[in-house]
Amino acid sequence: MKNIRNRGLILVIHLALFSMTSLPVYAVKNNESGYEEVEKGPNNGRMLRQEDFAIELAIYEDGVPPEFRVWATEAGQPISPDEIKVRVVLDRLGDVQDDIGFYKQEDYLRGDMAIYEPHSFAVKLHAEYQGKDYTWTYDNFEGRVIINDDIAKASGIKTEKAGPANIRKTILAYGQLISPIENTRTISARFDGIVRKVHVNLGDEVKKGMPLLTIESDKSLNSYNIYAPIGGVVTDRNINTGEHTKGNSLLRIVDKKSLAAELFVFPENRSKIQIGNPVSLMVEGVASPIEGEIDYISPEMDGVEGVAIRVSIKNSSGNLSPGAMVKGTVTTNIHEVPLSVKRDGIQAFRDFQVVYAKVGTTYEVRMLELGEQAGDWAEVKGGLQPGTEYVTSNSYVIKADIDKSGASHDH
Numbered sequence: 001m002k003n004i005r006n007r008g009l010i011l012v013i014h015l016a017l018f019s020m021t022s023l024p025v026y027a028v029k030n031n032e033s034g035y036e037e038v039e040k041g042p043n044n045g046r047m048l049r050q051e052d053f054a055i056e057l058a059i060y061e062d063g064v065p066p067e068f069r070v071w072a073t074e075a076g077q078p079i080s081p082d083e084i085k086v087r088v089v090l091d092r093l094g095d096v097q098d099d100i101g102f103y104k105q106e107d108y109l110r111g112d113m114a115i116y117e118p119h120s121f122a123v124k125l126h127a128e129y130q131g132k133d134y135t136w137t138y139d140n141f142e143g144r145v146i147i148n149d150d151i152a153k154a155s156g157i158k159t160e161k162a163g164p165a166n167i168r169k170t171i172l173a174y175g176q177l178i179s180p181i182e183n184t185r186t187i188s189a190r191f192d193g194i195v196r197k198v199h200v201n202l203g204d205e206v207k208k209g210m211p212l213l214t215i216e217s218d219k220s221l222n223s224y225n226i227y228a229p230i231g232g233v234v235t236d237r238n239i240n241t242g243e244h245t246k247g248n249s250l251l252r253i254v255d256k257k258s259l260a261a262e263l264f265v266f267p268e269n270r271s272k273i274q275i276g277n278p279v280s281l282m283v284e285g286v287a288s289p290i291e292g293e294i295d296y297i298s299p300e301m302d303g304v305e306g307v308a309i310r311v312s313i314k315n316s317s318g319n320l321s322p323g324a325m326v327k328g329t330v331t332t333n334i335h336e337v338p339l340s341v342k343r344d345g346i347q348a349f350r351d352f353q354v355v356y357a358k359v360g361t362t363y364e365v366r367m368l369e370l371g372e373q374a375g376d377w378a379e380v381k382g383g384l385q386p387g388t389e390y391v392t393s394n395s396y397v398i399k400a401d402i403d404k405s406g407a408s409h410d411h
Contacts, residue, residue: 043071043108048125048136055086055127055136059115066119068111070102072129081109085128090121093144094359117352117367117383118143143349143356143365145401152361158393159358162384165340165377169333171272173309175263177283177324179254180310185229187251191217195239200251202237212251213239230255256322259315261292263328264305272332273297279311284325294330337371337379338386345392346370346378347399355390356398363391363398 039047045058052075060069070086072079081104088111090098098121102109120142127134147157197214200206206228213226236252239245261281265273273294281290290313298308311328313320345355352367366388371379384390391398 041071043069045069045071046138050134050136053127053129053132053134055125055134057088057123057125059119065114066116067114068100068102069105070109070111071107072109072127074129078107079129081105081107083129084109087126089124089126090115091124092121093357093362093364118365120144120364143354143402144362145364145398145405146362147398147401148361155397156394157391157397159389160342160392162339162341162355162380162388162390163386164336164338166334166336167340167372167377167379168331168375169272169372170329170331170375171265171269173263173265173279173328173330175261175308175326175328177259177313177320177322177326178262179256179322180258180260180312183230183232183255183258185232185253186249187212187226187229187253188247188249189213189215189226189245191215191219191224192245192247193217193219195241195243195245195250196223198237198239198241200234200237202234204234205232206234206253207231215245226250228253232256254322256318256320257315259313259320259322261311261313261326261328263309263311263326263330264302265307265309265330267301267306269332270301270307273307273309273330278331280329280331281311281313282327282329283320286320286324337377339380339384340377341368341380341384341390342376342392343373343378344376345390345395347395349399349402355384356395357384358389358391365402366390 039049041047041056041058043056043058043060045056048055048057054073056071056073058069059066061067068088070081072081072084086102086109088100088102090100092098098113098115101112103112104110119140122139123137125136147155193215195213196216199211199213206212208228208231210228211225212228214223215226216223230253232253232255234251235254236249238248239250261279261283263279275294275297277294279292279294281292283290292311292313294309295312296310301307309330341355346353346368347356348354349365349367352365353370354365354367356363357366367383368378368380369382371381373379
């Protein structure tokens, strides 16, 4: 398995962006000839040798949390774990240090703490045997890459600090704009008769109290006026001067300054909604969303379309029209989580979901234990410290470079 060494050279890797621009990205290298081939011991650990004395250091994780185990030999012969003392110090990115002691377990020494992910660190092992001290140092980096700030900026890499967020659960609903029945008035004659004058035309905007029709009553032969009961727009005109009313509907007025979005929620989502839920509406032909809340839920269910809900909206400018198609995003639940990351920053690494932490110009994987995910955010239950700076945009650039470098760790 290949390792990356601090004292190595810096290898410039050209990362093609958008198939046009090649930008240099830096990865640490072991030696002048390439990545160092590591000698493996019988327990698949790294062999560390000084003269006839040798240590095999392995990360063991078969049925237990990852831990260090040590076997020692002299001139190829096993040394009893009672005869040696071992201590390992791991220097992690961000000035984090793990100091690991060892105790006897059968024929080996067992580390006294779990080796948490990522297994990316500089290793210093100190051993004492028969009055002599032995020390080894090496780098065991994985999921790590160095990218200068100007290159990161040109690559569109952006970062934020991990912290609390509101997890917003939503469902989608579709429908159209309507004129609520309470905003519509149908005009008919109180007393049938001949229409002597029509004061309005189709499409006219009227104010409440304006005269609409003058009618001569058949009974009294007196003329009387019909006035607008609400302000709005004349949307239907079914009468002309000189015609008889005959009990028909004569005019229709609609108040378009307030409309409603009638949306349909799938039956399986009925239990998730209630009066007052926030709704963000995208209306056909309108660029910006319109915010509102559910003010009506039908008590009946349509077997095909689901449950009808309504969201009242203002139309002061008159730009909205009944019949326009609408997509509604209904927020069904909002709650704050203490630690979260943006979902756009999450990538796959080995069998983990990860983000890339940034320390200086170095980026490194952080394996996440995720909780709820909704909207832009994912709850983090483990694997990341609050306040960690991590990549939120174009994290795939870093993933691609790490995949190219082939960096992995000792097991």
